Amino acid sequence: MTEAVQFPIRRQLSTPAILRISLDALFAVGSLLAVAAWFEQRFEGPYLILALIVFSLTFPGAIYTAGSLWGLARDVVLNWLVVVLILLFFGYASGYLSLFPARMVVAWTAIVPVLFFVGHASVPLLLPKLMAMEGMGRTAVIAGASDLAAKLALQLQGAPLLGIRLSGVFDDRGAERRVEIDGVPALGKLSAIADYVKSNGVDLIYVTLPMASQPRIVNLLNQLRDTTASIYFVPDIFMFDLIQARVDTVNGLPVVAVCETPFFGVNGVVKVLSDYLIASAALIVLSPLMLLVALAVKLSSPGPVLFRQRRYGVDGKEIVVYKFRTMTAVDDGAIVAQATKDDPRITRVGRVLRRSSLDELPQFINVLQGRMSVVGPRPHAVAHNEIFRKLIPGYMVRHKVKPGVTGWAQVNGLRGETDTVDKMKQRIEYDLAYLRHWSLRLDLVIILKTAFLLFGDKKAY
Numbered sequence: 001m002t003e004a005v006q007f008p009i010r011r012q013l014s015t016p017a018i019l020r021i022s023l024d025a026l027f028a029v030g031s032l033l034a035v036a037a038w039f040e041q042r043f044e045g046p047y048l049i050l051a052l053i054v055f056s057l058t059f060p061g062a063i064y065t066a067g068s069l070w071g072l073a074r075d076v077v078l079n080w081l082v083v084v085l086i087l088l089f090f091g092y093a094s095g096y097l098s099l100f101p102a103r104m105v106v107a108w109t110a111i112v113p114v115l116f117f118v119g120h121a122s123v124p125l126l127l128p129k130l131m132a133m134e135g136m137g138r139t140a141v142i143a144g145a146s147d148l149a150a151k152l153a154l155q156l157q158g159a160p161l162l163g164i165r166l167s168g169v170f171d172d173r174g175a176e177r178r179v180e181i182d183g184v185p186a187l188g189k190l191s192a193i194a195d196y197v198k199s200n201g202v203d204l205i206y207v208t209l210p211m212a213s214q215p216r217i218v219n220l221l222n223q224l225r226d227t228t229a230s231i232y233f234v235p236d237i238f239m240f241d242l243i244q245a246r247v248d249t250v251n252g253l254p255v256v257a258v259c260e261t262p263f264f265g266v267n268g269v270v271k272v273l274s275d276y277l278i279a280s281a282a283l284i285v286l287s288p289l290m291l292l293v294a295l296a297v298k299l300s301s302p303g304p305v306l307f308r309q310r311r312y313g314v315d316g317k318e319i320v321v322y323k324f325r326t327m328t329a330v331d332d333g334a335i336v337a338q339a340t341k342d343d344p345r346i347t348r349v350g351r352v353l354r355r356s357s358l359d360e361l362p363q364f365i366n367v368l369q370g371r372m373s374v375v376g377p378r379p380h381a382v383a384h385n386e387i388f389r390k391l392i393p394g395y396m397v398r399h400k401v402k403p404g405v406t407g408w409a410q411v412n413g414l415r416g417e418t419d420t421v422d423k424m425k426q427r428i429e430y431d432l433a434y435l436r437h438w439s440l441r442l443d444l445v446i447i448l449k450t451a452f453l454l455f456g457d458k459k460a461y
Helices: 015-038 046-058 069-094 102-133 147-157 190-200 211-226 266-300 348-356 363-368 382-388 395-400 421-436 440-453
Strands: 138-143 164-170 186-188 204-207 230-233 246-250 253-257 306-312 318-324 373-375 404-406
Touching: 015 046, 015 102, 046 069, 069 102, 069 440, 138 147, 138 190, 147 164, 164 190, 186 190, 190 211, 204 211, 211 230, 266 318, 266 348, 266 363, 266 373, 266 440, 306 382, 318 363, 363 373, 363 404, 373 440, 382 395, 395 421, 404 440
Parallel strands: 138 164, 138 204, 164 186, 204 230, 373 404
Antiparallel strands: 246 253, 306 318
C-alpha cells in the first residue's frame, strides 16, 4: 500500500465536506428518533443520553475510500459494528440496555448500516451539484514547479471535498527544467504571481520553493503583501516519509513535527487504557481455552509450554515475548529461521495453533506487563530486525510504538513468512500507515478483522 504524503493544508471545509463528515451522525441519530417514534417511545431521558453518545461515536464520520460497492458495504458494516459493540458493552455493564425495547434496538442497529451505505454511495453523485451551489469553492495557484508541487497538486485534485480549484503554477525556470504537472498549466514567472492573483481573484497561494531559495521566497512574500490571498508555505521536508507530521509550538516558537509517535498526550492515555481493558477481558474470557491449549502442547511433544523469544519493543528496546510453543526447536540466537510451509519443525498441534493464531494468546500477558499493545506493528525476532533495518529505509520507525498482538499489516494479508525484502517492505508500509492514521476506531476495526481471519487465513502456517 502506497500512502500519499499528507500536507498540512488548513481545512476550511466546504459544504460537501461538512455534509460528508456529518453523514454518519445524522443518519445514526435521525434513525434513532424515527425508530423510537415507530415503537411509540417518548424521546426523552435515556433516549436523549443515547443520542448524545451515538453522536460522539459517529461524528466526524468515516471518509470511505473503497473502490467498489462491496468494499464500501464491508467497511460500513465493520465501522458500525465497532460502534454497536461499544454501546452494547457499556449498556450491559451499566444496566442501561434494559431501558430500551429489544425489538427497537435490533431494528435500529440493522437500519443504520443500510442508511450509511446508501448515503456514502450517493455522495459522488451529489457532489458536483453541491460544489456548483458553492460556486466551485476557492481558487489556488502554486509558486514553484517542483516534485513537491506535483505531489501537492495531486492531493488537491484527489480531494474534491476541499473545494479548491487549482488554476496553475508559476516558476522562473524554462520548460526544459520545470517539472510538468499533469492538468496544471504553467502561468508564467514568479514575478507575475501578484498581478495574476489580483486580477483573477485567487484565494490561495501555495509556495513550494525549496528552503534553500530563501531570498526568492522573501522577495515573493513582499510582492504578495498587496493581495488578499491566503499564503501557505509547503516546506520541502514534506518530501520525506513522515509519521504524525504536524505544526506545533515550543513556547510560541513554531516547529514542525517530522516523525512523532501517535500516542502523545490524551491519545497515549486512551491507548494504554484500551490495552489494559481489552487484554484483561480477553484473558478472563479465553483462560479456559488457554488451559486446554497449554495441556495439548505439553502432551503432544517434549519441551516447555511457552516459547520465549527476544523481540524489539518500543524505542527499539529488547523485550521477551510469549507464545505457545508450536515447534520442536526454540531458536532465539543470532540466526533465526522463519517458519515455512510444511516446515518439519512444526508439531501437529502447533500447526493448528499457528493457523488459528491461538499460539499468540499468551501475548495478552505481555500487554498487561506493558511490553506490548493489543494492536500495533507485529514484533520481529531480534535477528530479523538486525537484517532488515539495514535493507529497508524507515524500518525502525515502527518501533516508536509498542508492538502489537495483531496489526494493520496482518489483517491486510501480510501474515506468515517474509522470505523476501519486498514482502517485508510491504509489511512495513502498512505498519507506517497505521502510525500515520491511528485512532481508537481503527484499533477496534483491526481487532474485529483479526477475529474474522482466525480460522480462514491461508497465509498462516
